[in-house]
Each structure stands twice: as C-alpha cells, then as structure tokens.
Amino acid sequence: xxxxxxxxxxCGLNIAGVVDVEKxxxxxxxxxxxxxxxxxxxxxxxPGQRMIQEDVKKRKLDRVVIATCSPRMHEETxxxxxxxxxxxxxxxxxxxxxxxxxxAHTHEPEKATEKAMALVRMGVxxxxxxxxxxxxxxxxxxxxLVVGGGIAGIQASxxxxxxxxxxYLVEKAPSIGGRMAQLDKTFPTLDCxxxxxxxxxxxxxKHPNVTLLxxxxxxxxxxxxxxxxxxxxxxxRYVDEAKCVGCELCVKVCxxxxxxxxxxxxxxxxxxxxxxSHAVPKVAIINPNSCLRLKTKNKDVCGKCIxxxxxxxxxxxxxxxTISLKVGGVVVAVGSEVFDASKMPxxxxxxxxxxxxNIEFERISDASGPTSGKILSPxxxxxxxxxxxxxxxxxxxxxxxxxxxxxxxxxxxxQAILAREKIGEDVSIxxxxxxxxxxxxxxxxxxxxxxxxxxxxxxxxPSEIHRASDGTLYFDVFEKGTNKLLEMRADLVVLxxxxxxxxxxxxxxxxxxxxxxxDGFLLEAHPKLRPLESSTAGIFLAxxxxxPKDIPDTVAQASGAAAKAVDLLSSGEIELEPLKxxxxxxxxxxxxxxxxVCPFVGVEMKPEVVEGKEQLRAEIVEAMCQGCGVCCxxxxxxxxxxxxxxxxxxxAQVVAACTEAEAKGGS
Amino acid sequence: MxxxxxxxxxxxxxxxxxxxxxxxxxxxxxxxxxxxxxTSGCTALKLLELKPHExxxxxxxxxxxxxxxxxxIWTCATCLKCVERCPQKAxxxxxxxxxxxxxxxxxAKIPEAFMKxxxxxxxxxxxxxxxxxxxxxxxxxxxxxxxxxxICAPKESFQxxxxxxxxxx
Numbered sequence: 001x002x003x004x005x006x007x008x009x010x011c012g013l014n015i016a017g018v019v020d021v022e023k024x025x026x027x028x029x030x031x032x033x034x035x036x037x038x039x040x041x042x043x044x045x046x047p048g049q050r051m052i053q054e055d056v057k058k059r060k061l062d063r064v065v066i067a068t069c070s071p072r073m074h075e076e077t078x079x080x081x082x083x084x085x086x087x088x089x090x091x092x093x094x095x096x097x098x099x100x101x102x103x104a105h106t107h108e109p110e111k112a113t114e115k116a117m118a119l120v121r122m123g124v125x126x127x128x129x130x131x132x133x134x135x136x137x138x139x140x141x142x143x144x145l146v147v148g149g150g151i152a153g154i155q156a157s158x159x160x161x162x163x164x165x166x167x168y169l170v171e172k173a174p175s176i177g178g179r180m181a182q183l184d185k186t187f188p189t190l191d192c193x194x195x196x197x198x199x200x201x202x203x204x205x206k207h208p209n210v211t212l213l214x215x216x217x218x219x220x221x222x223x224x225x226x227x228x229x230x231x232x233x234x235x236x237r238y239v240d241e242a243k244c245v246g247c248e249l250c251v252k253v254c255x256x257x258x259x260x261x262x263x264x265x266x267x268x269x270x271x272x273x274x275x276x277s278h279a280v281p282k283v284a285i286i287n288p289n290s291c292l293r294l295k296t297k298n299k300d301v302c303g304k305c306i307x308x309x310x311x312x313x314x315x316x317x318x319x320x321x322t323i324s325l326k327v328g329g330v331v332v333a334v335g336s337e338v339f340d341a342s343k344m345p346x347x348x349x350x351x352x353x354x355x356x357x358n359i360e361f362e363r364i365s366d367a368s369g370p371t372s373g374k375i376l377s378p379x380x381x382x383x384x385x386x387x388x389x390x391x392x393x394x395x396x397x398x399x400x401x402x403x404x405x406x407x408x409x410x411x412x413x414x415q416a417i418l419a420r421e422k423i424g425e426d427v428s429i430x431x432x433x434x435x436x437x438x439x440x441x442x443x444x445x446x447x448x449x450x451x452x453x454x455x456x457x458x459x460x461x462p463s464e465i466h467r468a469s470d471g472t473l474y475f476d477v478f479e480k481g482t483n484k485l486l487e488m489r490a491d492l493v494v495l496x497x498x499x500x501x502x503x504x505x506x507x508x509x510x511x512x513x514x515x516x517x518x519d520g521f522l523l524e525a526h527p528k529l530r531p532l533e534s535s536t537a538g539i540f541l542a543x544x545x546x547x548p549k550d551i552p553d554t555v556a557q558a559s560g561a562a563a564k565a566v567d568l569l570s571s572g573e574i575e576l577e578p579l580k581x582x583x584x585x586x587x588x589x590x591x592x593x594x595x596x597v598c599p600f601v602g603v604e605m606k607p608e609v610v611e612g613k614e615q616l617r618a619e620i621v622e623a624m625c626q627g628c629g630v631c632c633x634x635x636x637x638x639x640x641x642x643x644x645x646x647x648x649x650x651x652a653q654v655v656a657a658c659t660e661a662e663a664k665g666g667s
Numbered sequence: 668m669x670x671x672x673x674x675x676x677x678x679x680x681x682x683x684x685x686x687x688x689x690x691x692x693x694x695x696x697x698x699x700x701x702x703x704x705x706t707s708g709c710t711a712l713k714l715l716e717l718k719p720h721e722x723x724x725x726x727x728x729x730x731x732x733x734x735x736x737x738x739x740i741w742t743c744a745t746c747l748k749c750v751e752r753c754p755q756k757a758x759x760x761x762x763x764x765x766x767x768x769x770x771x772x773x774x775a776k777i778p779e780a781f782m783k784x785x786x787x788x789x790x791x792x793x794x795x796x797x798x799x800x801x802x803x804x805x806x807x808x809x810x811x812x813x814x815x816x817x818i819c820a821p822k823e824s825f826q827x828x829x830x831x832x833x834x835x836x
Contacts, residue, residue, distance in 0.1 A: 346752055392702070397754035434702040463708020463752055478706035478718070485712055 002128050003035040005061040006120060007052055009043035009068035011098055016041075018102035020113040024067065027117045031124045035059055044074050052078075053085035062087065063127040067095040067120050072526070088132035090578070090644060095123040118657060125656035129649045133578035138623055140226030140574045141328035144565050145170065147218055147508070150178020151197060151551060152333035152543025152558040154204050159562035160331070161209035165569070168325050169204065170232055171214045172504070175279035176201050178335055179544075182262065182359060184366040184373070186551055187414040188446035194278055194368070201280040213323065214281060221330075221511045222601075224623035225538030226574040230325045236318035238286035238294065239272075243313035246282035248274060250305035250314065258290045260370070263363045266378065267370030272305050272314075277368040284313070328569040329538040330512060331561050332522065334504040336544035339394030339401065339497040346464040347390065349495055354379035354473060355465060357497045358411050365418050375422050377492045379471050383423045384492035388473075389416060390461060391433040395498030395548075403519050405498030406548045409437045412496050413446055416455045425454075430488060432458045432477055440552065458486070465493060499548035512539045513600060521547045532561045536600075537626070540564050579627035579644045581620045587639035590616030594631035594640055600624050603631060670728060679729025683769070687726055690765035696758040699723035705749035705759050715742035719749050719759030726762055735773060740766045741781045792825035793818065 006028035010016035021039045028037040036055055040048050043066060055061055064082050068074060071094040079089035097116050105112040142165055146157045149171030157169045169176070180186075181201075183193035205212050213232055220231035254270035262276045263269075271290040274282060288294040292302040293316060306314045338359050342350035349355045354377045356364070367373035377384050389412040395405035416429050431450075436457065438447040451457070459480035466474050474489045501520035509516050514534035517523040522545050525533040534541055540561040543554040568574065581594075581602075595603040595618065602624035605616045618631075618640070632642045641647070670679055688694060703720045711717035717739055725734055734740060743763045750758045770777065788794055797818055799809045810817070821828065 392754065396700075398756045399754065434700065460703040460707055463704050463748060476707050478703045478709075478712070478720070480701070480703060485707070 002033050002063050003059065003061050004031075004033050004063040004065060004124055004127055005052065005055050005059070006031075006034055006037040006065045006124065007043055007048075007067065008037070008039040008120070009048070009066065009097070010039065010041045011069055011102075012041065015068075015097045015102045018106055018109050018112050019097060019116045020109070023113055024097075024116045024120055028065075028067075028120050028124065031121060033063075033128055034124060035061060043068050044077055049078075049081040052081060056082060056085035056087050063091050063093070063130060065093045065095060065120065065123045065127050067097045067116065067123065069098040070094075070096050070100075090133040091127075091130050093123045093127040093130065095119045118660075121660065122653040122656040125652040126649045129646070129652055130644070131646075133643060135575045135578055136622065137573045137575055138226055140569050140572055141228075141326050142166065142569055142572060143168070143325075143327045144329050144331060144562075144569070145218070145228070145230050145325060145327040146331045146333060148178065148333035148335055148504075148543070148545070149173070149176030149204075149212075149214065150333060150335045150543060150554075151180040151200070152335065152545075152554045153178070153331070154197075154200050155555050155558035156331045156333060156540075156542050156562040156565075157204050157210055158200065158207065159559050160565060161204070161207045163562070163566045163570075165209065165566065167207075167210045168230075168232075168327065169210055169212050170216050170218055171212075172217055173275065174215050174237065174283075174285040175275040175281070176204070176212070176214060177276070177278070177280065179359075180551060181276060181278070182264070182366070183362050184369075185414060185418060187410045188440070188442040190414070190417070194366075198278045198280075201278070205280045212281070215285065216323075218511060224621070225536075226328045226569065227623065228327045228330060228538065230327055230330075232323040232325060234321040234323060236288075236320060237283065238288070238291075238314065238316055238318050239284045240313045240315050240318075241281060241283050243311045244283040245311050245313075246274060246279075246284070247310070248284070249308045249310065250284055253304040253308040255302065255304065256290050256292060258287060263370050264357075264360045266360060266363055286314075286316075328574075329540065329565045331540045331542050331558075331565060332508050332512065332514060332534070332545055333542040333558060333561075334502060334508055334545045336499040336521075336548060337502040339405075339500050341393050341495045341497050343400065344393065347393065347462075347493075347495060348465045348467065348473075352379075352465070352467050352473060352493075353377075354384075354471065354491060355493045355495065357495050358408070358415065359497070361415050361494045365415065365422070373422075375419055380491065384419075384427055384490070386428040386488075386490040387416075387419055387423075387430070387492045387494070388475075388488060388490040389429075389431045389494045389496060391431065391436075391496045392461070393495040393497050394500070396434065401498055401500055401519065403498075403548070404437065405496075406437075407550050408496035408498055409433065410440070410443060410446070410550065412494070413438070413450045413455075415494060417446075417450055417453060420453045420455060429455045430458050430490070431455060432461050432488075434461060440550065458488075462488075499544055502545070505545055508545070512536060514539050514541070517547075519547070521545060532557060532564045538568065576623060577627065579642070580622050580625040581627070581629070581631050581640050581642055583618050583620055584639045584641065585617055587637045588617050589637050589639070590618070591636060592616065592618075593634050593636060594618050597630045597634045599628065599630065600626050602626070672730060675733065677730060677733055680732055681729055683731035683735070684726065684729040686769060687731055687762065687765050690768060691761055695756055696761045697723060697727055698755050699727065699753075699757045699759075700755055702754060704752055704754065708748050708752065710744045710746045710748065711742045715739075717742045719743075719763075722759055722762055722766075723757060726766075731766070731769075734766055735769045736775050738778050740770065741778045789826045789829065792821035 008021045008025045025037045025039040042048050075094050082092050083089040101112050101116050144160050144165050146153045146169045157167045161167045180197050186193050216232050216234040219233050222229040250272045251270050254272045256271035257268045259265040260267045260269040272286045274284050363369040364371050394400045438444045460477045462475035462477045473493050478485050513536045515523040522541050524531045525535050542558040542561040602621050604619045606619050607614050608617045629642045632640045705719040740763050750760050801807050
C-alpha cells in the first residue's frame, strides 16, 4: 500500500485568502492511503521543504502530493526537495490551488474550497499510480549557431567564443553590424554607434573560435537539443572573399546605379559595391539583379569590374554553397524591422519627400551617410528651419501594432538633440508626443538635456499632414498643456516609426519550432523567469526578435542567452526529461498518424519484418520528444503511452473527479 | 467620495455613464488614451469648439449629465475622421450619437439649427434646400435662372417612408 503525504500551501494569502486550507487539509487526511496531511504558509520556503523531507524520511512516505501554485512555477523545486529526501522525484504530484482555484474564484470562497478538495482528491488518486522514472543523459556538441549578425548576434558570439565554444555566426546581409551599424549616435550617452560597434565587428570576425558566414541563410534544421544538424546556404558574392582587398576600384568603374539599401535608399550605389564604409568583411559584392552581365547571362557584356580589379577577385562563376553544421544549441538574433509609415496615409510618408522615418534621419545625420552627416531636407537639400517629430507611428496603434515600440521616444530625443547641435540655434524643433517614456538608466536625464536645448514638447499628435505649394508641411495639433489648437509649419517631419517583427521571425518559427507571441515576435519560455530561452530546448533568444529593444537591453539579453547556452552545453552532456512517449510495438499498426501529428518531428517510422511481411512501426526519438502527448491521444490502437501521464493515471483522476465515494474506496 | 468638478460642483453619475455604455454596446468606443489626434483633426473644433477627446474623458469620468444638456454634442459634423484615425479604435462619434439619443429621451433642448435640418430632411428628403444666391455684381439667381435642372427629391412622402423604415428596425 502506498503511503501518501499531502501538503497544502497557503501561498501567503494568495491561496489561504480564498480557500479554507485547514478544511482542505482535514479532508485530505481522511482520504485513502494518506498517511499525513499538513498545511503551511509557504511550502516552497526552506522550513516548508524541510517539513516535507522529514516526513518522507521518518514516516517513510513513498508518494507526495503538494497542493500549491502552478507546476510551471515550482514543480522543479519540489522535485529536488523530495529527491534530496531519497524519493524518486517523479513520485510527486502537484495540485494547482492558486491559478486554478483561488485566483480564478476569488469571490466564491466556499465553492473554491469545494473545488480545492476535489482537486486534492484527484491528485491523491493519481499519485497512487505514479511510477519512478529516471533522467537520461545524451552527448552534446560544444558548438553554437548564432543566427543574425546584428549587435545581439555579435555580442552572443563573442561571449560564446571567449568561453571556448565553436561559434558559427550566420548573417543574411553582405556585412555584419545589423541595425546598429545604420545609427549615427546612441542614446543616452550620444556615443557614436560606429565607434562602439565597429571594434566588436572586427573582433568577432577575427576570433579563432568564430566562423563568420555572411550573405548566408539557414535553410534547414534537423536533430534535437545538443545535436542539431543545420544546413546553411552561402549565396554567391561573385567576388572571391580571400582575394578582395576592399579597394573599391570595381565600384568606381561599374556603370549600373542602384538604390543604396544601407542608406535606406536615400543615396545610390553601384551593382558592385561594398555594403557600407565599415563593412565586415570588407569585401565587394555584385548584385545579381542589377549587374548587366549577371542579368543578361551573357559573358561578353560589360565586365569592367574584371578589368579594374588588380587582385583578380571578381568571379562570375561562383555558385551557391551548401554548408552543413553540427551544433549543440542555437542563439536566434534575427532582429526586427522598421514600420512602413506609408500604411498610414494621413501622414503623407512616401508622398511627401520631406516626411521621413527615424531610421532615414539616422542615415542623414551619419557622417558616412548620403549627406556626409549634414542634416538636410530631402526636398530642398537645405538644413530645415523648423523640424517636427511625430511619435508613436505604427505602434501604440490598434490598427497596426498595439505594443509600445520602446525606442521611439528616446530616438526622437536623441535626434532632436543632434539636430540642435548640428544645425544650431536657427532651427525650431518640436516633438509631438502622446506619452513621453524615458524609463531607462540615464534616460530621464537625457529628456532634461533636450529641454535645456530649447526643444519644444507638444502634448498632442496631428490628425493629418498637408503640403503647401512651396513644399512646406503644415498640420494642426491640439495641445494638452495650453488647451489650444496650434498650426505648425515645418520643412522636415520625422516620424517615430516603431519596431515590428521581421519576416525572418516567421522563418525562424518554421525552422526551429520557436513559438511566437500575439505581437508577432518570438515567444520566451516564461515572461519573467525564462526570458532568454524559446519554448524549444536549446534554442535561445537575443535582441529585438523577442520584442522591441534598445541597444543596452539587446546586449544584456545577448550576453544572457550566451551564458544560458554555455550553461546547457558546457559539460558536453545533456540530461533529458523522462516524460516521453513510448510505443507498445505489439499494438502499433504502423498507421503513421502519430508521425503526422507530432509537432517536433519526434516520431520515426521503422520497417520491420513480421511473419515474413514487412510492416512499419513507430519509434519515438527520445531526444526530440517534448512530451506534449499529442501522439498518445491520436493513436487509434492505444499503442502510444505517455510516461507520467499514463491512461491509468489520468483515468484515476477522472474517476476521482466524478465520484467521491469511489475515490474513497481505495483500490 | 470620488470626483467633483469644482468649476460647476458637478458630480459624476454612474447611472448615466452606464446608460451611455448600454447604448454603445462596445466599451471599446470609450477606450481613449488622450492622444488628442481626434481633436487635432476635428472638423467642428475651429468654429464650434468641439473637442472629441474631452467628450471621451468626461464620459469615462461619468460627467455625462452636463454633456447631455449641452449644445456641444450637436456640433459634430459626423465626418468620421476621428473613427478612421483613432489609434485605439475608440470612437468619439459613436459616443456623441449615444449622448444625442439620451438628450432626446430626456427631452433636452436641441439647438434650433439642428432641428431645422432635421425637419428639412423629413419634409423634402434633402439636408439642404436649394437657395437663391446674390453674386458680386448684385445679381440674384436661382437654379431656374441658371438653367440648372430641378433637384430630384423623393417623390412619395419621404416622412412616411422614413418612419416606416424606422419602425421596421
């Protein structure tokens, strides 16, 4: 006969404020097989855990039921506690009295107590049938794939490489650096973005433990935590990376002009170009959609770059290269995109040349940008006399993105300060805002600095922007502080376009089975307690792909994700949870339903010869199986069982839920 | 307890607020975070001082009775710019229509110009009757003298059709 201990937690007043814990304990005590039942203010505290451990040792309990918060919160804590007392950690059952009872039924204490008793009864019924399980260890590769070469990917790669891990850094663009490379200065210190980023770009490219794969994309992922097999396609540059010295002689002779993507199409570059002035690797690339020879597929066309190149680096015969990598874990750092304000016709973005986005302002303000760092209106080519910033474009807007973009306010403050410093006293600067959020370290001080520089803050946003015949922009804005409708005329308007999930997020979701949250960004395993991991084991998240972020937060998260990957893989082994599906071979009919429903590619169909006939049998790949139980409920012959959630265990709970008398009956 | 408007000594009335909510059917129309985009673009603000964001806030606070009795709710031109552009999918327009309905129910005074427009529609089916104008050369002309065609109005008694349609709803 099993000996069960039942422990009811008050969770302060979280549970005890609604549920009558004494009554529940009293009730548990008289359930069959229960040897001891106690309640305590905080079961997860040290005295609470010790109380359970002493009971396990002294009273020789062989099952423990803890009625407390969600198992997502403290199941691991209590498993460790009972294991320390010598009990198999899987002989523990958690009953959720907080999220499922007290928080859900705050206003009905009596009914809540009744439900709590029913849940405890069910827990005890299941606990009786629990079986001891053992964790298994598998080997893990001590190498990591980092997807995305922005500041998040660079930081994660450097930390991992310094810790002795082999790192493969894959970047889609011809150069690493990402969004941060496009910025002029960074808030709240105004240090130059390139000055703090470029050395890191060089470091990561030179690091002996880092393999840098630019102009490349991840196309396939197989395997499981500790043993991922990744396929990367390296697209042709048509320039030999080993030979090119970055002299730009080819760029000078190329006859084809194309919009410069790095400069947000504000300037032009050539069909053969170097991505940016501080590109890493500083190697030219030929755009196959614009290059005359590649476009016409004719070997006699143009070829001026070949003649100009002293290093003989141009190679029109390059083909896409497929690279296979074995890695233990993945850090996803694919970043975000900037909202396209032409979706909001009222502001005229895309129609009026002097309505620009905040990222375009960065390129105009940057010394390596199309205006060599002079702030000039794209309409007139002159410095603006009145400059207006409009906040919350595409974000905090239920028509587009409901969330706050978390950077727009600080970016506008920074750009307003830069405009004041660069253009001087002659320019009027207005920031039209809804709420100004300066929440980070040193951010409020930065806001003060902007006010000291005579930047005017207008509490209110315009409904529409008009353009006068001379190109001036004008709009009405109702201002909260003065309670007046003000007309504003400006010759440059900068929209605070928010950060939005990039298309790459959808791709990552497909390739790595990393879930997304309602806002479209990648979902962390727990919003507070596991912010650096995705829901899939071994896939870590860094930077703006998980949610809009500024640089300090991005770098912090990247270092954190790297540390998590080190923690997971450093021993060279990984412990696998035993909560997996198992197949009863005699019952399996080989119908492949399980294979089709498994979201983790965890079922393999193996041919087997039975009585001279070949038949398929399902086999669970233990390392892939995440224990979700979908196959088990889909299996038409009942051949698949979920360990720790067997039919007997679950049905015992169901029976106990329906019939109090039967649960009391014991066997 | 609660709020008092020290300018008029008015107190919020929860009952009236609930009545507005019941008429609105969706609480989302009152989900305003005071960005004032609606007021910045309001057609009726410059001449008639309608501030849609203020109406949203007053109703949220529960200062409904004063609004229902005021002229301001009758100034909305129902251009729907506020509905189209609200980043929070709130709708001052729907709130104003609800307040107007409450005003009628309470038999509050409705501005004369508004009533004139209403009876005009009921009588002729047109919001505005064709008018005579005087030119800069002091010549008076109407549609006939300009040889413009007569404006088509609903033939049968518009009023009857209208009330029938209302009843069916």
